[in-house]
Amino acid sequence: MSKQLPVLTDDGAGCCAPIAQMPLPAEHAARLARAYKALGDPVRLQLLSLIASHPDGEACVCDITAPFELTGPTISHHLKVLREAGLIAGERRGTWVYYRPVRETITELSTLLVLPQAAATVS
Amino acid sequence: MSKQLPVLTDDGAGCCAPIAQMPLPAEHAARLARAYKALGDPVRLQLLSLIASHPDGEACVCDITAPFELTGPTISHHLKVLREAGLIAGERRGTWVYYRPVRETITELSTLLVLPQAAATVS
DNA sequence: CGTCTGGTTCGACAAGCGTCTATTCAAGGA
DNA sequence: TCCTTGAATAGACGCTTGTCGAACCAGACG
Numbered sequence: 359m360s361k362q363l364p365v366l367t368d369d370g371a372g373c374c375a376p377i378a379q380m381p382l383p384a385e386h387a388a389r390l391a392r393a394y395k396a397l398g399d400p401v402r403l404q405l406l407s408l409i410a411s412h413p414d415g416e417a418c419v420c421d422i423t424a425p426f427e428l429t430g431p432t433i434s435h436h437l438k439v440l441r442e443a444g445l446i447a448g449e450r451r452g453t454w455v456y457y458r459p460v461r462e463t464i465t466e467l468s469t470l471l472v473l474p475q476a477a478a479t480v481s
Numbered sequence: 482m483s484k485q486l487p488v489l490t491d492d493g494a495g496c497c498a499p500i501a502q503m504p505l506p507a508e509h510a511a512r513l514a515r516a517y518k519a520l521g522d523p524v525r526l527q528l529l530s531l532i533a534s535h536p537d538g539e540a541c542v543c544d545i546t547a548p549f550e551l552t553g554p555t556i557s558h559h560l561k562v563l564r565e566a567g568l569i570a571g572e573r574r575g576t577w578v579y580y581r582p583v584r585e586t587i588t589e590l591s592t593l594l595v596l597p598q599a600a601a602t603v604s
Numbered sequence: 605c606g607t608c609t610g611g612t613t614c615g616a617c618a619a620g621c622g623t624c625t626a627t628t629c630a631a632g633g634a
Numbered sequence: 635t636c637c638t639t640g641a642a643t644a645g646a647c648g649c650t651t652g653t654c655g656a657a658c659c660a661g662a663c664g
């Protein structure tokens with residue numbers, strides 16, 4: 359019965375304890391909800407997955423546009439939403455633009471949803 | 482209120498590997514995005530936190546309505562969104578209705594955002 | 605029975621969001 | 635220099651969403 363809490367030392371990003379630990383303050387809820395909302399679209403979720411699962415740790419826009427039956431501007435719009443949510447970061451190198459996942463933000467969202475061990479129902 | 486939910490017991494909390502492991506298939510992305518979208522509102526995020534952090538493991542609607550400056554119907558609407566996303570489950574006992582978090586779904590969303598260790602680049 | 609209280613459903617409205625076409629910008633190559 | 639390609643921006647359109655007041659349902663209690 360070891361009680362171990364995953365101590366995460368995220369400077370700035372991971373400011374909040376998991377949702378089950380204490381009620382989430384309103385000001386943090388607003389910021390975090392914006393990030394979750396960015397994930398609340400199937401295209402964006404797949405875009406993030408494509409970028410995060412790319413072998414090089416980053417992906418060119420030209421590569422991640424093809425799998426979708428959407429126009430360029432629409433993909434660009436979704437990338438902007440992910441970027442402004444702090445989930446990805448982009449950089450232009452020559453002709454192409456490369457995006458990479460932002461670990462701190464993604465990890466923060468994951469940690470927030472970690473639930474404590476189910477308490478064994480003692481009499 | 483009939484709970485005719487198909488018993489999709491996602492054992493192990495989730496069918497999908499973390500987003501960085503492989504590109505997320507479209508059909509799973511749709512379902513998961515619906516769940517993240519439910520978290521994409523500050524009120525719902527706080528509602529879930531209030532329910533999940535309640536000592537009894539469940540919370541009465543009458544208790545979680547007060548902290549918000551919103552009308553009853555609005556809170557009820559948000560609870561319905563969380564319920565239909567599979568994040569919480571409600572039960573009526575006498576006069577009051579109690580909600581509890583659904584571990585499987587919440588854990589699935591958390592796991593999906595777990596990133597692998599930063600690869601130590603080979604030279 | 606009638607009435608009160610807790611919670612949900614209904615209907616409506618403004619604001620927000622996803623998608624498109626058309627346009628613009630950025631960088632290279634002839 | 636002009637032209638081509640990759641990507642972002644601008645503007646428009648229809649659908650979705652958050653919120654409300656009003657009405658409705660479900661129990662508990664005289």
